[in-house]
Amino acid sequence: MGVVPSALTIAGSDSGGAAGLQADLRTFLTCGVHGLVAVTAVTVQNTLGVHDRSDVPPEIVAGQIEAVAADMGVNAAKTGMLASGEIIKAVAEACDRADIGRGRAVPFVVDPVAASMHGHPLFDDAGLSALRDLLLPRATVLTPNLDEVRLLTGLTVTGRAEMHEAAIALYALGPRYVLVKSGHLTEDPECVDLLYDGAEFLELPGPRYATPHTHGAGDSMAAALTAGLARGMSVPEAAKFGKWFVSNAVANSYPMGAKVGPVSTFWRLAPEEFRSGS
Numbered sequence: 001m002g003v004v005p006s007a008l009t010i011a012g013s014d015s016g017g018a019a020g021l022q023a024d025l026r027t028f029l030t031c032g033v034h035g036l037v038a039v040t041a042v043t044v045q046n047t048l049g050v051h052d053r054s055d056v057p058p059e060i061v062a063g064q065i066e067a068v069a070a071d072m073g074v075n076a077a078k079t080g081m082l083a084s085g086e087i088i089k090a091v092a093e094a095c096d097r098a099d100i101g102r103g104r105a106v107p108f109v110v111d112p113v114a115a116s117m118h119g120h121p122l123f124d125d126a127g128l129s130a131l132r133d134l135l136l137p138r139a140t141v142l143t144p145n146l147d148e149v150r151l152l153t154g155l156t157v158t159g160r161a162e163m164h165e166a167a168i169a170l171y172a173l174g175p176r177y178v179l180v181k182s183g184h185l186t187e188d189p190e191c192v193d194l195l196y197d198g199a200e201f202l203e204l205p206g207p208r209y210a211t212p213h214t215h216g217a218g219d220s221m222a223a224a225l226t227a228g229l230a231r232g233m234s235v236p237e238a239a240k241f242g243k244w245f246v247s248n249a250v251a252n253s254y255p256m257g258a259k260v261g262p263v264s265t266f267w268r269l270a271p272e273e274f275r276s277g278s
């Protein structure tokens with residue numbers, strides 16, 4: 001086997017296994033890349049919500065990034081929940097040292113996990129400012145959902161036309177590309193995401209499935225996009241790959257626990273050929 005591309009997730013741990021770094025690593029694996037990890041926080045959560053959290057010291061987060069980059073190499077990187085302004089600052093500086101980010105050797109996908117599944121902010125004002133000021137200008141691709149669009153820009157998106165306005169406003173904050181995810185437009189019969197490079201819009205259409213089990217969908221899409229970049233795809237190609245991946249993951253989602261179950265990566269696995277016996 002030849003050299004396997006690697007992708008780094010800088011994210012929090014989900015004890016329920018549906019989102020966070022667990023979703024990223026499952027996606028990386030089934031998209032053919034080796035997953036590297038910089039853990040930012042450990043959460044106590046299940047399908048009922050996040051009950052507690054312990055943040056990793058910023059210097060340890062930064063150390064994880066630099067350790068894997070120096071030894072194993074990183075072909076693409078993404079963020080998830082970064083927990084605090086101090087961690088965001090440490091991540092930005094560590095990524096600079098590891099040559100990760102817009103205009104650098106390693107493409108950087110910023111999934112701005114600034115809101116919970118229920119739309120509640122995960123940062124205080126200082127954290128949100130650090131995300132906006134330090135990470136967005138370093139992003140090769142920014143991948144917000146509509147709650148995160150509202151937190152970052154103040155714009156409330158209720159339809160496809162407003163997604164264009166949001167993409168323009170987000171692009172002005174510094175990323176090379178913006179991918180606005182439309183999963184929260186529940187009244188739209190399709191799920192049409194929007195990629196913007198400052199000049200052209202690319203619509204990424206997909207079906208909207210009648211399932212409540214969508215936990216980890218945003219993480220999985222951003223991780224698949226990151227995997228595509230690690231494999232050498234262009235940003236538009238990787239965005240299409242991410243859309244294809246998450247559409248299938250939602251189509252194959254499953255119930256688990258009392259509320260919202262996870263999207264699935266099982267659809268990417270080969271049929272099992274194992275037979276017991278002699």
